[in-house]
Amino acid sequence: MDGFQGRVKDPIQNSxxxxxxxxxxxxxxxxxxxxxxxxxxxxxxxxxxxxDQTLRQVGSLFDEHHLPLPPPGTRRVLSEEEEDARVVxxxxxxxxxxxxxxxxxxxxxxxxxxDGLQTVTAENEDYRVLVKTLSNGxxxxxxxxxxIRNEIARASALRTLLPFLVLVPVLLVVVSVLVxxxxxxxxxxxxxxxxxxxxxxxxxxxxxxxxxxxxxLVAINRLLGRVAQSxxxxxxxxxxxxxxxxxxxxxxxLQAERLGSAPMSDMAQERLTALRGGIQRTRQLLDQxxxxxxxxxxxxxxxxxxxxQEVFRRVLEDLLPLAExxxxxxxxxxxxxxxxxxxxxxxxxLIKNLVDNAIRYTPTxxxxxxxxxxxxxxxxxxxxxxxxxxxxxxxxxxxxxxYRVLGSDETGSGLGLSIVHAIVTxxxxxxxxxxxxPVAHSGLRICVVFQA
Numbered sequence: 001m002d003g004f005q006g007r008v009k010d011p012i013q014n015s016x017x018x019x020x021x022x023x024x025x026x027x028x029x030x031x032x033x034x035x036x037x038x039x040x041x042x043x044x045x046x047x048x049x050x051x052d053q054t055l056r057q058v059g060s061l062f063d064e065h066h067l068p069l070p071p072p073g074t075r076r077v078l079s080e081e082e083e084d085a086r087v088v089x090x091x092x093x094x095x096x097x098x099x100x101x102x103x104x105x106x107x108x109x110x111x112x113x114x115d116g117l118q119t120v121t122a123e124n125e126d127y128r129v130l131v132k133t134l135s136n137g138x139x140x141x142x143x144x145x146x147x148i149r150n151e152i153a154r155a156s157a158l159r160t161l162l163p164f165l166v167l168v169p170v171l172l173v174v175v176s177v178l179v180x181x182x183x184x185x186x187x188x189x190x191x192x193x194x195x196x197x198x199x200x201x202x203x204x205x206x207x208x209x210x211x212x213x214x215x216x217l218v219a220i221n222r223l224l225g226r227v228a229q230s231x232x233x234x235x236x237x238x239x240x241x242x243x244x245x246x247x248x249x250x251x252x253x254l255q256a257e258r259l260g261s262a263p264m265s266d267m268a269q270e271r272l273t274a275l276r277g278g279i280q281r282t283r284q285l286l287d288q289x290x291x292x293x294x295x296x297x298x299x300x301x302x303x304x305x306x307x308x309q310e311v312f313r314r315v316l317e318d319l320l321p322l323a324e325x326x327x328x329x330x331x332x333x334x335x336x337x338x339x340x341x342x343x344x345x346x347x348x349x350l351i352k353n354l355v356d357n358a359i360r361y362t363p364t365x366x367x368x369x370x371x372x373x374x375x376x377x378x379x380x381x382x383x384x385x386x387x388x389x390x391x392x393x394x395x396x397x398x399x400x401x402x403y404r405v406l407g408s409d410e411t412g413s414g415l416g417l418s419i420v421h422a423i424v425t426x427x428x429x430x431x432x433x434x435x436x437x438p439v440a441h442s443g444l445r446i447c448v449v450f451q452a
Contacts, residue, residue, distance in 0.1 A: 015282065016183075017179055017180065017183045018263040020179055021175065021176050021179045021180075024175050024179070025172050025175065025176075028035055028168065028171055028172060028173075029168065030176065032164050032168045035164065036161050036164045039157075039160045039164070040157045040158070040160065040161060041157070042160075042161040043156055043157040043159075044153045044157040045153075046156075047152060047157065048149060048153050050099045050222075051144065051149050051152065052117055052128070052130075053088065054087070055117070055128065055129075055130040055142045055143075055144065056117075056130060058087055058089065058130075058142045059132040059140065062089070062134060062140055063131075063132070063134045063135055076139065086144070086148070087142060087143070087144050088142070088143050088144070089140055089141070089142050089143075090140065090141045090143065090376045091138060091139070091140050091141075092113070092131070092139045092140065092141055097146070113129065113131045113137075113141065114131060115131045115132060115133055116130070116131060117129070117130050118131070119146065119424040120143070122288055125145060125147075126145070126146040126147070127143045127144065127146060128143065128144050128145075128146050128149055128415075129141050129142070129143040130143070130423040139389050142278070175406070182210070185208055185209055185210075186209065186213065189204065189209065201224045201225075201227055201228040201231070202224075203221040203224060203225070204220060204221055204224075205216050206218065206221075207211055239407050245282075249279060249282055249283055253276075253277050253279050253280075253283070256272060256275055256276050256279060259272060260276075261312075261376035278441060298354070304341075304342070304343050304344065305339045305340065305341055305342075306339065306340055306342050306343065306344040306346075306347040306348075307337065307338075307344075308337070308338045308339070308340060308347070308379065308381055309332070309335070309336075309337050309338075309372070311344065311347050311348050311351050312332050312351065312370050312372075313332075314348055315348065315351050315352045315355050315370075316330065316331070316332070316355075316370075318352060319352065319355055319356060319359060321354070322359050322360075323359050323368065323423070326359065326362070326363075326364045326365075326366075327364055327365050328359060328362060328364070328365065328366050328367065328368060329366070329367040329368070330355075330359070330367070330368040330369075330370075331369065331370070332369075332370045332371065333369045333370065333371040334371055334373075335371070336371075336372050336374060337372075337375060338372050338374045338379040338431045339371075339379075340379050340381075340427075340429075340450040340451075341427070341450065341451060342423070342427050342450065346423050346427075349419060349423065350419075350420050350423045350424070350448070351370075351381065353370065353416040353417070353419055353420050354383045354385055354416075354420060354446050354448075355370065356416065357416050357417070358383055358384075358444070358446075359385075361385070361387045361388065361444075362385045362386055362387035363386075363387065363388075366385060366386040366387060367385065367386050368383070368384070368386075369382075369383075369385075370382070370383055371384075377451055378445055378449055378450070378451060379449070379450045379451070380448070380449050380450075381447070381448045381449075381450070382445060382446065382447050382448075383435050383445070383446045384443065384444070384445045384446075385443060385444055386436065386442070386443050387438070387442070387443065387444060388442060389435055389436070389441065389442050389443050389444045390433055390444055395433045398417050398433075399417050399418055399420075399421040400418065401415055401418040402415065402418075420448075424448060427450065428448045428451065429448055429449055429451070430448070430449045431446065431447070431448045431449075432446075432447050432449075433446055434447065
């Protein structure tokens, strides 16, 4: 459980996009809460001030326009049709006066109230009251229930919060979309780098990316340049070493040929034969090292098309003597013609290595079939044999240089499938190994799939 929680926390803690979105969202919500609170109380205060101003305006109407005053002790209710906004006007009376209106809206107010705005409590009800002395000497009280005023003020204040309630969620979504869009280029760059092949070490173009990311890309490009130089130096070393070793091997081979014409004992002749075999295997190893260095060189790639059937015929011409020596049935199945985007020389090296391995590892009297199929935009080249096959747990390792399956008596350098894998990778193709006979767990089918 702890491990699961750790895996869940790590992406959140390590993701700059998630952390940036989260912190921006928190800041926006906090600012919205503070701004909303300020706007609420400010709007509530302004609503109360506006209602106080309404009381002053009502009092001014009676003074300036000489409106008729209600009799002392009675009330005049304004805006009766709007019960929630009603304003009551009362002419203040003496303490010994009797109310003449039995339908008073509120209890009578005392005559001792001073002029001005004030809050008065009468019979457990609070009122906001404006007491004003008119020019004719009469005193009036313009009043309104505070509960009604507070309700109006709260409603007005709540309406000011509606933009916050609507815009804050929209702003959070916009921020999330903008952050995701800003990091989209980085995500696309990571996918592009992840999909590169081993030999694709060209620099990354930094123009579309933000300025803050470019120094990081410059450092990556420098690293890619150093890696490319190191790989080129390694390939040149292998090629140069193979070239340099060719001359002494050729001299050794010539010396062995000359030595073979000299009279010698049977034991010496046997040892000379073993020496010749060793020299020949070493020459094959050097040839394969040169081939591997050449096919791994990305600059050597050429955008050409090659005919699979033509390459089949050339490979069979080269390897038919080896197959006849083992009394094997080898040939092409079907006459399907197909073209693949690969240099003909490289396709020849690829198929020749596969067929050579099939012949070498298939027992005497076995069979090797070559075929090609085209389905839509894909061309599948297959090499099948009746040999022992390759165990499933070793099918990935056989493409490593100098790796050979244990238990095989065949001689070789272990570079054939490495050369094949290098060509397949650079051509953007795929290769898979399967059993020819799944029931008997024998035989090997190698399928290379190209884009037509």
